[in-house]
Amino acid sequence: MENPFVRKMERHVRLAPEDRAILDGLARQHIRHVAGRQDIEGPHTEPYHTHLILDGWACRYKQFPDGRRAIVALLLPGDLCDPFAFRRGRMDHAIGALTPVTVARITPDQIGDAVRGRPAIEEGLCREMLATTAIHREWIASVGRRSAIERLAHLFCELHLRLTWAGLADGTTLPMPVTQPDLADALGQTSVHINRTLKELRSSGLVILRSRRLTIRDLDGLRERGLFDPAYLQPA
Amino acid sequence: MENPFVRKMERHVRLAPEDRAILDGLARQHIRHVAGRQDIEGPHTEPYHTHLILDGWACRYKQFPDGRRAIVALLLPGDLCDPFAFRRGRMDHAIGALTPVTVARITPDQIGDAVRGRPAIEEGLCREMLATTAIHREWIASVGRRSAIERLAHLFCELHLRLTWAGLADGTTLPMPVTQPDLADALGQTSVHINRTLKELRSSGLVILRSRRLTIRDLDGLRERGLFDPAYLQPA
DNA sequence: TTGGCAAACTAACACAGGTTGGCGCGCGTT
DNA sequence: AACGCGCGCCAACCTGTGTTAGTTTGCCAA
Known part of the structure; x- marks a missing residue:
């Protein structure tokens, strides 16, 4: 069973074997299991780690004081949450597990190390972020006009x-x-x-x-x- | 009248005078005027330039075959459109002027030059992108649940x-x-x-x-x- | 001043989607 | 076996928002 994250990255860029090994390594350390309906990252926290979803589905959501919940993104296996979250301080939303989920915790340093001197990885991460933004735009159009x-x-x-x-x-x-x-x-x-x-x-x-x-x-x-x-x- | 782009960047990071001069320079070259209701960047184009809005309001929008239009973002003076657009190939949406608009065209090289050796500018651009994403999320929540x-x-x-x-x-x-x-x-x-x-x-x-x-x-x-x-x- | 036109504004009616409440199934627990 | 419970499913009713079709206002151009 191949790593879904690596697999997805290969849609963006051609990866050398070492690139692949580095990305695969990120997915094999600091594994954490989260039960369904539990938060992976609560609201208002100051995140340090990035999470890579390995198994199960999660979501980004915002909850209003009266209980209404808006899911603003679905996170599937292979999805990386906020590679730069640590730059923003407090979370303006939460990340919750919709099913039981397995994630790998990744530190900012690990991202930095993976990118350094590896232009393919850098390019791939950049495209992945652009794709995420494109999905956000499509969701706005969907909820607004479909x-x-x-x-x-x-x-x-x-x-x-x-x-x-x-x-x-x-x-x-x-x-x-x-x-x-x-x-x-x-x-x-x-x-x-x-x-x-x-x-x-x-x-x-x-x-x-x-x-x-x-x-x-x-x-x-x-x-x-x-x-x-x-x-x-x-x-x- | 100070440059709204520089002004906004200074909310993200502390800029040295040279940083400020570099950013200000971006806003002073290759000025282009676009009439209201005209596209700044049409749909399906392969963008090369980034646009910095200097005056007037624009929007990102998607249009469905039957004419329905969804505005997925508002672009105000000081807003930068897609600093990395050129990495994505074809546009999946369009950018249109809502009012008469003045923009500065910026090439990928210029962005690269501005960032190189200028960590404050790099950090500022990164935060600006994260803020834009946060706005997208808030819009999804808005249209979905408000x-x-x-x-x-x-x-x-x-x-x-x-x-x-x-x-x-x-x-x-x-x-x-x-x-x-x-x-x-x-x-x-x-x-x-x-x-x-x-x-x-x-x-x-x-x-x-x-x-x-x-x-x-x-x-x-x-x-x-x-x-x-x-x-x-x-x-x- | 006048005419033309886009935009603001309104009323009447229609309907997509929300609300409430209830039933039954599947499944895990005891 | 019995219970609890979340979830899928459904019907009846309700309402927020869409639709249609105007009239009015404000502004620019001649």
Whole structure:
């Protein structure tokens, strides 16, 4: 089983064997397990470590005083949280595990060492950050202007590609270990409506979601339904 | 009148006089004027230059095939668009002028030269990018979980701080040169509803918006109404 | 001054999506 | 086996926001 982080980085840049070894090393030290529904990094903390997700799904979220929760990003295996978090002081949001999660803790020094004299790694990390920002922009557009079905279809398409690139999708079938309330908080809706929308996607023959696995039955159809254009995810 | 870009950078890091001169130099070369409603950088182009907004307001936006437009970021004087855009290939969105705009075109080399041997500038640019990402996250939360009034109040609070830090606000009065349809596309609503919401904010005595200027009559009240916590904008 | 036009503003109506409340299943615990 | 409980699922109802179709205002140009 190959490291999903390395695998993803190789989509951005060509890595020499030593590059690969260095990145792989980051994923093998300081492993930490976090139970589902627990925070990996709480709100208002002053982060020092970066986290690399090795297994399970997590999210960035903001919680309002009255309890409303907005999930602003999904973190999948191979995703790196804030390589430069330590430069910003206090967290303005939290990072929580949606499922049981395995992460590697990485120090700023380790990032610095990995980058030094390794232009491919530097370039790869830079592109990874740009890709993350592009995803953020797409989410703003989604929540702002897509309808409920479009939003859900679009998210499924995005996750399909991201998981494929991390080596975690089985063709057109992907793990989908999150609950409907989680999807609701990610898409700015209620779980009830997510349920309705899911039913509609299912009955149009586009997807099957059962026992935490999503099967896309009609990829082109789903992409059309979600106004999905993979360009924003493509590196270069 | 001081350069809003330099002014903003000084919120992130302490700049030596030479740092300041270098940054100021970037803003004085290759000036370009763009009329309102024109694209500064079209969609699907392969950008080479970075743009620094010197005057006027612009936005990043995505447009769907059926015409719907989502504004995913507002660009104010002093804002730098994509210092690393050239690393990503094709644009996944467009940058458009909302008002007549003056920009400085900056090449990748110029960025490289400015950063080389100038750790304060490097650190400042890095923090500026992190702040931009934090704004993106806050927008996702806003469009996803805030009500219409909360969203508008929150946006006004954000713009108040950003413009203040760029030296463009007069205490609690700020330029607001965008139309209601523009606000609608930025907040994921219709212009009709923006109008309704504006009326409500006005009649609760929180703001006055007249002839392209916004006056905040009750800053604390507006912040409360918008669930606004300036933490996400604060550098370190 | 007048005319033209974009933008602000409004009213009436429509509907997507939120709210509430309830049922049943699967699963882990005792 | 029984219990608890989170989650998926559903129906009825409600409401915030969208839609449509105007009128009014303000500003620039002739």
